[in-house]
Amino acid sequence: MREVFLLSLGLYLIIALLFSLSFPQLILLVFIFASFDFILLNYIGKKRVREITKIKSTIKDIRKNRFTSPDEIKLGKSLVELEGDIKSMFLRTQNDIANLKKLEQVRTEFLGNVSHELRTPIFAIQGFIETLLNGAINDSKVNKNFLTKASNHTIRLNNLLNDLIDISMIESGQMKMSFRYFNIKEYMENIYNEMHPLAERKNLELFLHPIRENLKLFGDKDRLRQVIINLISNSIKYTELGKVEIIVEEENKFGKIIVRDTGIGIPEMDQSRIFERFYRVDKGRSTAVGGTGLGLAIVKHIVEAHGSQMEVTSEIGKGSEFSFKLKK
Numbered sequence: 001m002r003e004v005f006l007l008s009l010g011l012y013l014i015i016a017l018l019f020s021l022s023f024p025q026l027i028l029l030v031f032i033f034a035s036f037d038f039i040l041l042n043y044i045g046k047k048r049v050r051e052i053t054k055i056k057s058t059i060k061d062i063r064k065n066r067f068t069s070p071d072e073i074k075l076g077k078s079l080v081e082l083e084g085d086i087k088s089m090f091l092r093t094q095n096d097i098a099n100l101k102k103l104e105q106v107r108t109e110f111l112g113n114v115s116h117e118l119r120t121p122i123f124a125i126q127g128f129i130e131t132l133l134n135g136a137i138n139d140s141k142v143n144k145n146f147l148t149k150a151s152n153h154t155i156r157l158n159n160l161l162n163d164l165i166d167i168s169m170i171e172s173g174q175m176k177m178s179f180r181y182f183n184i185k186e187y188m189e190n191i192y193n194e195m196h197p198l199a200e201r202k203n204l205e206l207f208l209h210p211i212r213e214n215l216k217l218f219g220d221k222d223r224l225r226q227v228i229i230n231l232i233s234n235s236i237k238y239t240e241l242g243k244v245e246i247i248v249e250e251e252n253k254f255g256k257i258i259v260r261d262t263g264i265g266i267p268e269m270d271q272s273r274i275f276e277r278f279y280r281v282d283k284g285r286s287t288a289v290g291g292t293g294l295g296l297a298i299v300k301h302i303v304e305a306h307g308s309q310m311e312v313t314s315e316i317g318k319g320s321e322f323s324f325k326l327k328k
Contacts, residue, residue: 058086117160117278117293121153128153163294166226167277170301177220177305184248184255184326185211191225192246195232202236205243215248217255217326223302224326230295231259231322239263242319254325261321266314275300275310 054075067073070087128150137143169175192208199206228246235244242262249256266274270281278293303310303324314320 055082055086114164114278118157121157121160124153125150125157160294163298166298167294167301170298170305175223175305177223179218179220179306181216181218182221184215184217185213187221187225188228188246188248191228191232195229195236198233199236199244202239204236204239204241206232206236207243207245209245209247211248212250215250215255215328217328219306219326220302223305227299227302227324228257228259230299234295235259235261235263235320235322239319250328251325253328255328256323256325258321258323260319262319265316265318266312266320267316268314271312271314274312 058073058075067090070090073087073090075082075086128146132143132146136146166175188208188211192206196206232244232246239261240263244262245258245260247256247258247260249258266281270279273279274281275296277297280293300310306324306326308324308326311323312320
């Protein structure tokens with residue numbers, strides 16, 4: 001305000017010099033304009049105070065969550081630009097709050113799922129051991145059976161803990177990848193030989209389609225092995241009759257790895273969710289065939305770390321196909 005007053009005083013002096021005003025006339029002019037400036041500045045000052053009060057009140061209301069929509073925020077025509085900025089800030093804040101709530105819900109669900117998955121094998125092992133200690137250990141008809149079941153549950157528990165460690169490292173960015181070119185034909189033949197006995201035990205045909213000699217793809221061999229074995233293992237688990245096929249389709253710049261089966265299939269409504277942690281299409285059947293509920297979530301993360309995407313097509317009663325691409 002002082003700057004405005006000094007500017008006005010200078011203007012009055014210039015007017016006085018231009019129009020050769022007498023001293024009394026100059027004093028009258030200064031008084032008139034000073035009065036006008038005082039009234040104008042007082043009006044502007046009060047207006048600014050009202051605007052600042054409105055801004056402070058709006059921010060306070062935002063902090064106390066009194067607004068449900070940015071359209072409720074009104075500052076007036078003179079503060080349109082600031083109003084837009086505050087609305088944008090409000091939207092960002094609401095989005096952040098929504099994301100935090102979603103993360104908290106996911107965290108709660110995850111802890112609940114982990115607790116359930118850990119509790120099941122632990123309680124089973126505890127039950128078998130207590131039964132053995134209460135005398136069954138001396139019964140040759142059941143003691144070995146109980147020990148075998150307890151051992152299977154320890155394996156399941158170990159697999160779950162390993163998967164939890166893997167997904168924790170992946171999601172925190174601590175899992176290091178070692179990317180290099182490798183011969184996909186030799187690589188797939190080794191995996192086929194490893195998984196073939198598992199298919200034979202269910203009287204299924206595990207078929208590896210021909211792959212071009214010297215075809216090389218780019219990726220982390222160890223992590224990709226984890227992906228492919230998981231996909232083949234799932235196909236064998238959920239296929240009762242028919243076959244499981246392993247295919248490498250060569251494209252211009254990519255190699256497409258496909259695992260196809262003639263299994264029970266996945267309902268269309270579940271296909272977008274099967275890569276979520278602990279999501280099971282059929283909880284009863286999934287428990288019966290084993291698994292931790294984290295396998296496909298780990299598969300998805302590893303494939304995405306290779307700059308690719310998991311694709312799935314499936315039809316109930318006819319089978320499923322999982323695929324992803326690797327750079328040549």
